[in-house]
Amino acid sequence: MEILLNELSIHGQFESFEDFQSTALIEMLCFFNLQKDGVTTLLKKSDIYSKQVYRNKSLHDILISKDKEGKSDEIRKLKSQLITIITDPFWDSHKQCSDQHKYLYLKQDVSNSCLAEAYERDCPIISLKPSNFLADRLDVFKDNNGKSLLNYYSYLSLVQKLYNDRFIEFEFYCKTFFKGTKLDFSLVNRNKSFEFISNKNDEDEFLNSFIMFRDMNWYDILQQGGKGENVAGLAYRKYENQEIFDTYKVQSTIYKFRTTQKYRVFGFRSGDTFFVLEFDLTHRLSD
Template sequence: MTGQFSDQDDFVSNGFRPFVGVLKEMQGCSTLLLKKSDVWDKMVTPNSTLHSLLIHNASRTSDEVRRLKSAIAVLTKEPFWDSDCKQDVDTTYLLDGADVCGSSPAEACERDKVVVSFVSSTASVDPLNIIRNGINVPLLNLTCSGKLTEHLWANEHISFESYLKVQFSGGKLDFSRVEQKMNFSVIQSTEQSLFIDTFRKFEELTWEQIHADQGLDYKEYRGTIGRDYRAIKTYKFRASQKFRCHGYRENDSFIVIGFETDHKLSDRG
């Protein structure tokens, strides 16, 4: 935050909403956001700090800002990185030629090389390149949701189950009610990419397109998955010629019951 937002509404619309999306994703991935302890004093608009904006009388009348105050409260609490600073006083950290020693980007160079940024600033680019003692250190810059989960998955820091639950949260696919007997463990590591590609396709299509897509072959399952689903109309769709995903429709979401990798269920319906 460098005073880049013209007013409170600009901050809420263009800064707060993407930032909260990143926070929710971090929580879903069980990752911590380290902050500098002076965050309240950072300039949001040319004339207002984060603290003054949130305590201003006009802010108290806004439902969205009240939600902001709750969501952003995590910024005012531990962990603060400056209580255990990893930067070396003899090391130089440059951003676009300017010395940023003592800043969060400089600290990220000495930690996991990931930062979270509010958009519409000189630090909104990804990657954010810091020159550390003459050597470029590219930082993954989280300015919107989705990047962190992909990064953790690509670097094998989260499980297949966690990846699906976080990356597809809030979309057409709901992985929160998968049955134990058909759970994520039945999918081998070599098969995971097939399922992920299919799930991405499923999310991008409309329901009308899903019903018409010959590759997905979305249709009612005529067999019985279990006693809990006898009164529920269940469906299945293809992840490949052999693999299937089973579940049921609930409003605009497809509740995933489980996965089929041996075609035994499909042979019965």
């Protein structure tokens, strides 16, 4: 899937590097990770390095700065990732927008910009937030002809769209969409989990329970334990056959919760996070 980074959404709107880092840079790097994972082709304009970020500092200035912004390991890591934003692939290496036409957005001339190029390629756009481009669709006009372009300023909204359109698999979606929540899929055994899900209906059953788990607090989750007639909701409780999971070598108790009357999810809790290990769609782990 081809998608263009909106260089016009970098317009000196940040107060400091810390402001840029916390409000835009981390999210922007998430967008770029989709390219690294082979999901999207993210194109930029070749002069994006010159865009002003804050206090007359450009992306290039941030990369070469030797002041306090470049001292911490975290900042060095971010700078190394930032390099991918100002290097190939560039859309203007094979430009499709025409210099013979005028392109307008909100009656402003945006010729020879990402918006003009996206108009011709008929592809989505990624914009930074905060910026002047926080709308789900950007209406761009070429002469008297208009086109409404999809615009993503939330990484998760793009991931949701990619999943809905089947550009990404359910496993990739879960690992991405639930990252940083109380439900973590980084340790999941693919061969004993996602490989068992064979159709969209099963996906929907699991997804609904994952969203419920994410949105509930731990007190409410723990109230939904019990067995037999006392079982309720997610039915979160300790798994009896702990030794079955010995190969994972986790120093925590294994718990399970249900997605339907038939399906179960197994893993362990660490702090406020539940790490998923396996799914059960056939009662093979029934206790």
